[in-house]
Structures are given as C-alpha cells and as structure tokens.
Amino acid sequence: GAGVSQSPSNKVTEKGKDVELRCDPISGHTALYWYRQRLGQGLEFLIYFQGNSAPDKSGLPSDRFSAERTGESVSTLTIQRTQQEDSAVYLCASSSGGSGGDEQFFGPGTRLTVL
Amino acid sequence: GNSVTQMEGPVTLSEEAFLTINCTYTATGYPSLFWYVQYPGEGLQLLLKATKADDKGSNKGFEATYRKETTSFHLEKGSVQVSDSAVYFCALGGSARQLTFGSGTQLTVLP
Numbered sequence: 001g002a003g004v005s006q007s008p009s010n011k012v013t014e015k016g017k018d019v020e021l022r023c024d025p026i027s028g029h030t031a032l033y034w035y036r037q038r039l040g041q042g043l044e045f046l047i048y049f050q051g052n053s054a055p056d057k058s059g060l061p062s063d064r065f066s067a068e069r070t071g072e073s074v075s076t077l078t079i080q081r082t083q084q085e086d087s088a089v090y091l092c093a094s095s096s097g098g099s100g101g102d103e104q105f106f107g108p109g110t111r112l113t114v115l
Numbered sequence: 116g117n118s119v120t121q122m123e124g125p126v127t128l129s130e131e132a133f134l135t136i137n138c139t140y141t142a143t144g145y146p147s148l149f150w151y152v153q154y155p156g157e158g159l160q161l162l163l164k165a166t167k168a169d170d171k172g173s174n175k176g177f178e179a180t181y182r183k184e185t186t187s188f189h190l191e192k193g194s195v196q197v198s199d200s201a202v203y204f205c206a207l208g209g210s211a212r213q214l215t216f217g218s219g220t221q222l223t224v225l226p
Contacts, residue, residue: 003158033213042119042204042216043159050212059213091159100208101147101166106159 002026004107006092012113013082021077021110023092032075033093033104034067043091049075082114117142121205121217128195128224136190136220138179138205146209148172148181148188153202153219162190162203195224 005024013019025032034046045059049069060066064082069075079086089111093104122137140148150162150172163172168183177192188205205217 031212035213035216040218042121042218043214045213045215048213056212093159100210100212100214101164102208103149103161103164104214105161106151108158 004092004094004105006090006107006110008110009108010111010113012115014115015084016081018078018080019082019112021079021090021112023075023077023107025073025075025092025094026096026105028072029094029096029105030072031095031097031102031104032069033095034075034077035091035093037089037091037109039088046077046090079112082112084114087112087114117146117207117209117215119205119207119215119217122220124202124219125221125223128222130197130224130226131194132224134190134192134195134199134222136203136205136222138188138190138217140186140188140205140207142186142207142209142215144210146207148179149206149208149214150177150179150188150190151204151206151216153204155201159204195222197224197226200224 030051032049035043047067048056064080067077089109091109092107095102095104118141147166149164152162163174165172165181171180206214
C-alpha cells in the first residue's frame with residue numbers, strides 16, 4: 001500500500017511569509033507526528049495527533065507554528081511569518097498505535113528554505 | 116527528560132570492515148529503542164528495534180542489544196557493504212509517544 005506522502009517536496013519562501021505543509025498518513029494509522037530536521041542534526045519533535053484526542057503540542061517552538069488534523073487523515077503544518085531559522089526539512093510520520101514502542105513510518109519530507 | 120547521545124560522525128570504513136556505532140540514552144521508565152536509517156535520497160526507515168532489556172534487534176546483518184545496565188543500544192555489523200552507506204539514527208520511544216532521536220551518524224563504506 002501507499003506510504004506516508006508529503007507535499008510540497010520543496011518550498012522556498014521569503015522571510016515573513018506564511019507556509020503550509022501537508023501530510024497524508026498511511027490509511028488506518030491513528031497516530032501522526034511532525035518532526036523538524038535541521039541540517040546535520042537529529043529530528044526534533046513538533047506535534048503529535050492520536051485519533052480524536054487533543055494533540056500534544058509540547059514540541060512546537062513558537063506560536064508561529066500550528067497544525068491541524070482532520071479525523072485520522074490529512075494533517076497540515078502551518079508556519080506563520082517565517083524566519084530564516086525555520087529553514088529545515090519537515091518530516092511527517094504515522095503509526096498504527098500511539099505507543100512509544102510502535103514503529104513510525106516516515107514520509108520523504110518537505111525541505112523548507114526561508115530567504 | 117529523555118535524551119539520546121550518539122557517536123559523532125562521519126565514519127568511513129572499507130568494505131567488509133566491522134562496524135560499531137555507539138548509542139547511549141537517558142530515560143525514565145522502560146523505553147523502547149530503535150535504529151533508523153536514511154539512505155541517500157530516501158526517507159527515514161526503521162532498521163531494527165528492541166522493546167525491553169536484553170532484547171536483541173537484528174535486520175540486514177545489523178544487530179543491537181538493549182543494555183539497561185549501561186543504558187546503551189550500540190549498532191554493530193560484522194562486515195559492511197558499500198550499500199550500507201547512509202545516515203544512522205538511534206532513537207528512544209517512551210511514555211511520551213514521540214521518538215527522541217540522536218544527532219545521526221554518517222557512514223561511508225568504500226569499495
């Protein structure tokens with residue numbers, strides 16, 4: 001079956017503009033995660049959705065970042081008033097359960113460049 | 116909080132050499148431990164995992180043993196191939212559902 005897909009694959013924007021990144025998880029996966037990967041670094045957790053529960057937003061770096069998910073399907077990550085330090089690869093992952101021991105399946109990422 | 120410390124890279128080896136990439140962790144409770152791999156131009160994918168102490172995860176000739184006494188999960192392979200060239204990430208999954216990742220180790224295997 002299809003894996004996790006993300007769009008766009010690349011996004012170049014000017015400082016101060018808003019951007020919206022999209023993630024389509026694997027069908028049937030109840031858990032969805034957003035991570036950020038800065039150049040040469042590991043992944044930083046941003047936000048987690050599990051079914052219809054309130055999302056865990058503890059990793060969002062500022063109030064310029066927000067995310068939504070409709071039921072158990074598509075999620076969008078929005079960054080308002082982008083800054084140069086927001087440049088990174090944004091990765092989405094999904095898993096069939098919400099346990100810390102579950103395998104997470106990753107999408108190819110969206111490379112964001114803020115000029 | 117949870118944290119993962121991973122061997123700094125880059126690591127360059129000749130084909131058929133022995134590989135060790137060190138990983139240690141700090142966590143509360145009983146986390147699950149993972150190694151993820153990112154091949155050039157591809158997305159992150161699970162290589163192996165272990166969910167409790169003394170478990171050994173293995174896949175594609177790679178192995179890692181969950182050592183609670185030393186809080187470690189070192190990745191090993193007895194004979195690396197050129198096709199193993201990739202970035203390897205150690206990760207921890209605990210009571211918080213998200214994974215905590217190490218900084219990654221770039222491995223290059225020369226023919």
